[in-house]
Amino acid sequence: FGWLFFMRQLFKDYEVRQYVVQVVFSVTFAFSCTMFELIIFEILGALSSTSRYFHWKLNLYVILLVLIFVVPFYIAYFVVSNIRLLQRQKLLFACMVWFTFMYFFWKLGDPFPILSPKHGILSIEQLISRVGVIGVTLMALLSGFGAVNCPYTYMSYFLRNVTDSDILALERRLLQTMDMIVSKKKRIAMTRRQMYQRGEDQNKQTGFWGMIKSVTSTQTGSENLSLIQQEVDALEELSRQLFLETVDLQATKERIEYSKTFQGKYFNFLGYFFSIYCVWKIFMVKFWSQHISFILVGIIIVTSIRGLLITLTKFFYAISSSKSSNVIVLVLAQIMGMYFVSSVLLMRMSMPLEYRSIVTEVLGELQFNFYHRWFDVIFLVSALSSILFLYLAHKQAPEKHMAL
Amino acid sequence: MASLDRVKVLVLGDSGVGKSSLVHLICQNQVFGNPSWTVGCSVDVRVQDYKEGTPEEKTFYIELWDIGGSVGSASSIKSTRAVFYNSVNGIILVHDLTNKKSSQNLYRWSMEALNKDSSPTGVIVSNGDYDREQFVENAVPLLLIGTKFDQIPENKRGEVLTRTAFLSEDFNAEEINLDCTNPRYFAAGTSNAVKLSRFFDKVIEKRYFTRDSSQMTGFTDRKRFNFKSLHYD
Numbered sequence: 001f002g003w004l005f006f007m008r009q010l011f012k013d014y015e016v017r018q019y020v021v022q023v024v025f026s027v028t029f030a031f032s033c034t035m036f037e038l039i040i041f042e043i044l045g046a047l048s049s050t051s052r053y054f055h056w057k058l059n060l061y062v063i064l065l066v067l068i069f070v071v072p073f074y075i076a077y078f079v080v081s082n083i084r085l086l087q088r089q090k091l092l093f094a095c096m097v098w099f100t101f102m103y104f105f106w107k108l109g110d111p112f113p114i115l116s117p118k119h120g121i122l123s124i125e126q127l128i129s130r131v132g133v134i135g136v137t138l139m140a141l142l143s144g145f146g147a148v149n150c151p152y153t154y155m156s157y158f159l160r161n162v163t164d165s166d167i168l169a170l171e172r173r174l175l176q177t178m179d180m181i182v183s184k185k186k187r188i189a190m191t192r193r194q195m196y197q198r199g200e201d202q203n204k205q206t207g208f209w210g211m212i213k214s215v216t217s218t219q220t221g222s223e224n225l226s227l228i229q230q231e232v233d234a235l236e237e238l239s240r241q242l243f244l245e246t247v248d249l250q251a252t253k254e255r256i257e258y259s260k261t262f263q264g265k266y267f268n269f270l271g272y273f274f275s276i277y278c279v280w281k282i283f284m285v286k287f288w289s290q291h292i293s294f295i296l297v298g299i300i301i302v303t304s305i306r307g308l309l310i311t312l313t314k315f316f317y318a319i320s321s322s323k324s325s326n327v328i329v330l331v332l333a334q335i336m337g338m339y340f341v342s343s344v345l346l347m348r349m350s351m352p353l354e355y356r357s358i359v360t361e362v363l364g365e366l367q368f369n370f371y372h373r374w375f376d377v378i379f380l381v382s383a384l385s386s387i388l389f390l391y392l393a394h395k396q397a398p399e400k401h402m403a404l
Numbered sequence: 405m406a407s408l409d410r411v412k413v414l415v416l417g418d419s420g421v422g423k424s425s426l427v428h429l430i431c432q433n434q435v436f437g438n439p440s441w442t443v444g445c446s447v448d449v450r451v452q453d454y455k456e457g458t459p460e461e462k463t464f465y466i467e468l469w470d471i472g473g474s475v476g477s478a479s480s481i482k483s484t485r486a487v488f489y490n491s492v493n494g495i496i497l498v499h500d501l502t503n504k505k506s507s508q509n510l511y512r513w514s515m516e517a518l519n520k521d522s523s524p525t526g527v528i529v530s531n532g533d534y535d536r537e538q539f540v541e542n543a544v545p546l547l548l549i550g551t552k553f554d555q556i557p558e559n560k561r562g563e564v565l566t567r568t569a570f571l572s573e574d575f576n577a578e579e580i581n582l583d584c585t586n587p588r589y590f591a592a593g594t595s596n597a598v599k600l601s602r603f604f605d606k607v608i609e610k611r612y613f614t615r616d617s618s619q620m621t622g623f624t625d626r627k628r629f630n631f632k633s634l635h636y637d
């Protein structure tokens with residue numbers, strides 16, 4: 001199940017050499033999905049109470065084990081093996097990094113009002129609390145960003161008007177720049193070849209006058225060369241920027257076309273709807289009806305998971321290379337696991353009162369209110385900052401076009 | 405400098421196989437010390453003596469256009485890349501010997517590049533399908549280069565070489581396997597250097613010297629077609 005998704009979607013273009021990595025990732029994914037299934041069963045009351053309880057416990061144990069011990073260790077191992085300096089003592093160094101990680105993990109718990117004096121050090125509650133903190137932070141960040149990004153992407157109000165002639169003009173400029181680069185490089189190559197040939201002749205030339213002549217000519221030759229080389233570097237930078245801009249314009253044009261189709265209009269409507277909801281969520285604190293809020297939260301979670309997976313896939317394509325593919329997969333698994341655990345914690349916030357009992361029973365005594373407040377704060381912060389960021393980016397782009 | 409004619413050769417392949425290192429090695433005869441991800445396209449120039457050593461020797465510039473990106477990119481990136489595919493005279497396909505997927509993706513790369521080429525036959529190939537006939541009668545010479553040869557352990561080298569031999573048959577192309585961090589592979593006189601020179605000579609020939617003859621054969625084909633259609637009418 002998780003295996004299929006993994007193989008098909010994420011690794012179309014690359015090979016992952018290590019079998020273990022694949023196993024770890026798919027295990028994480030599978031267990032996260034089973035957690036969600038359990039929640040749904042909760043609501044529907046499908047299985048008997050005791051078996052549900054048992055499954056919950058089992059699931060939690062495994063996930064925590066994987067998240068906290070296995071994955072960071074492997075990440076450390078692979079990161080270290082990528083750094084070429086420390087090839088010899090890979091294992092030792094990986095253990096050291098892992099211990100540092102555990103130490104920070106422990107320290108993380110101190111400032112927060114999580115520790116309760118009744119339980120020991122290595123109890124489930126402590127571990128869950130720490131994972132929960134990190135996961136909640138991550139999730140709030142992502143959902144804040146997503147809440148703002150979603151209307152921005154889907155609403156056609158924000159799409160700038162791009163015509164075909166704009167794109168053609170840019171492409172022509174790009175090709176002209178490439179031609180200039182080519183002609184300059186030709187000059188460099190020719191000059192270098194002449195210098196080389198002259199260098200051969202130089203060996204044959206004898207006499208005082210010959211030596212002086214050869215020295216002065218090579219001097220001017222190399223000066224010329226460095227000058228042209230600088231020009232070439234500047235032109236190459238320009239060509240890169242032009243290329244990126246052309247890609248940007250093409251993407252915008254495609255988005256415009258997409259918005260005109262039926263599917264585009266449907267998503268557009270959804271975008272409006274979600275933007276209203278997200279704005280409402282930012283500014284209001286209490287929901288006026290538990291059931292509606294639960295359904296809405298369910299929808300949001302599903303779409304946010306879908307958005308998360310899509311974003312991660314895109315991100316993965318953007319930065320993937322054969323060297324770091326193992327690390328990336330592990331990081332993805334880690335993030336995903338934390339995300340799922342924390343979303344379970346948070347869903348408790350919006351579930352009606354009668355369902356909360358089992359969840360509370362399983363997870364022990366945790367200060368849930370703290371989580372809620374923390375989530376809201378981080379959500380607000382990230383939403384505002386991403387609004388600011390997008391606004392700046394939006395303003396900057398038309399100015400760039402004016403300058404051209 | 406501008407008096408010499410130009411020949412354009414594309415260097416295609418997946419992200420991270422070593423195209424930029426390869427181009428640097430071919431053009432500057434030096435090892436590229438600082439490889440970073442290529443954004444867009446980077447060009448380098450090699451001065452090639454066509455028919456070296458014979459009285460017909462002539463010097464040409466060969467432009468190597470090294471295009472970054474992957475086959476799975478967004479279509480906006482693909483259509484921007486298409487700008488570079490105009491009037492191509494030769495293609496160098498680069499794949500990573502330690503990564504099988506990169507050699508499989510070469511089919512898609514060549515499809516992408518050749519479909520943008522203004523081919524007179526106008527063959528319509530659907531996305532992703534591989535049509536061997538198009539390669540056999542292809543006007544554009546291909547060269548297959550496998551990189552990171554040094555990273556393959558000794559015992560696996562045999563099977564890797566047979567795999568690449570199959571590939572080069574598919575593409576009807578020559579193949580070279582090397583390691584871009586070692587300038588020894590292209591030193592003058594090695595078989596690799598000879599193959600490379602031969603490839604460049606073939607490209608130059610196709611571009612400048614056989615144009616007249618191919619135009620003539622095109623003519624005779626058309627004549628034959630007209631005759632046939634008349635016959636069926």
